[in-house]
Amino acid sequence: MEHGAQKSSSVLQKKYRVLVGVTGSVAALKLPLLIAELLKITGVEVKVVTTERAKHFYNAQEIPVTLYSDEDEWQTCVIRAWDLSKPLLFCPAMNTAMWEHPITAQQVEQLKGFGYTEIPCVVKKLVCGDEGQSFCMSSDSSCTSAALILKGCTFFCRVALL
Amino acid sequence: MEHGAQKSSSVLQKKYRVLVGVTGSVAALKLPLLIAELLKITGVEVKVVTTERAKHFYNAQEIPVTLYSDEDEWQTCVIRAWDLSKPLLFCPAMNTAMWEHPITAQQVEQLKGFGYTEIPCVVKKLVCGDEGQSFCMSSDSSCTSAALILKGCTFFCRVALL
């Protein structure tokens, strides 16, 4: 018990560093909300790496943390050089036709095969009018999953994957 | 017989929408001819999406239909979000060394695995001087294949695939 309490205390004092990657999907409009939710977690330091296309969907003024712009595939390089001893979460979000294309399942399986963790998307009414797969920000899904994995160590969370 | 005639009549009245995608291969110089042939088919509406590189091989003034320019991988996005209940035809055309590279057969098989239809290329004298695989515009091959599939529904025809 004593040992467990010490360990828990040590975990709480540890600083968690979260890098959020965001790409050009409509789901990127949820970025300010995601950042706000992450910053509510004690001991979390958040930074964002964004593609130029993703900026179309949110207001950079609403992001209160360091924002690295990705003009030249920098985000891809970060993932290519990811230390796999640290968790990487990915949150696919896309139009139904994209989601149902057989290459999507192949790509999701490949990412999971690398040891990445999928935060499954939910079906909802999309901006384009179709029903579709979207990144869900409800309190009982994505952020909770993220918080649970945070109890481990630093992770990379990709809001949308084209 | 009566029923067949009605069905045929209904098919003829239906409007077929064809999106032709063209990429940077020498075969793209046949684009004006392909469009002209497609427009001879009754009830067909044709649009083109082209890469910037493809424009090097034809004169945009000779294309009498809407031409979408593709400065930012837009053509790739169209295919990524393709509704697979509608046919997609692809017409590989390239230099012999490219064609014989083992990755070509892998890529062609992957495309066919998605349910896309290959319009096979024919061997002919290429602009570079080699014998090679090229998209054939003769009346008894590509356009006929395209027309046959058109009797089904809307399709996407990619003139050249690098």
Place this chain on the structure above:
Amino acid sequence: MEHGAQKSSSVLQKKYRVLVGVTGSVAALKLPLLIAELLKITGVEVKVVTTERAKHFYNAQEIPVTLYSDEDEWQTCVIRAWDLSKPLLFCPAMNTAMWEHPITAQQVEQLKGFGYTEIPCVVKKLVCGDEGQSFCMSSDSSCTSAALILKGCTFFCRVALL
């Protein structure tokens, strides 16, 4: 014996054409040294194709041979159209985290499956401070391998593979 001597003489008179491809890895700083070593081999003609990113790591003034700049994936096209009857050597060099990512082994296996020859990298202290996989220029490894294969015919040597 007589026949062997004639053959050897004929090989020495033949001109070998080497195209060196270089991409944006720190290992690219060894390019001037690689070119100097290759030019010591009798009957070798050397040309270089470089990406824009690779230029960051070496001084183009120190390259005494034709240097083709690669602004638009030209290097990728050269490899895509490579005549596989001629050898292609590749020399992966990267940070340890990149090297250990499972996609690296998949990519190396795919390249070897095409018939390309890997010049294995060696572990050394990298510029970034980590131990890592780097392209080795010692006289008993890369250049020797290259020279041995040169005894066959023209080849393409890629200094670094991101």
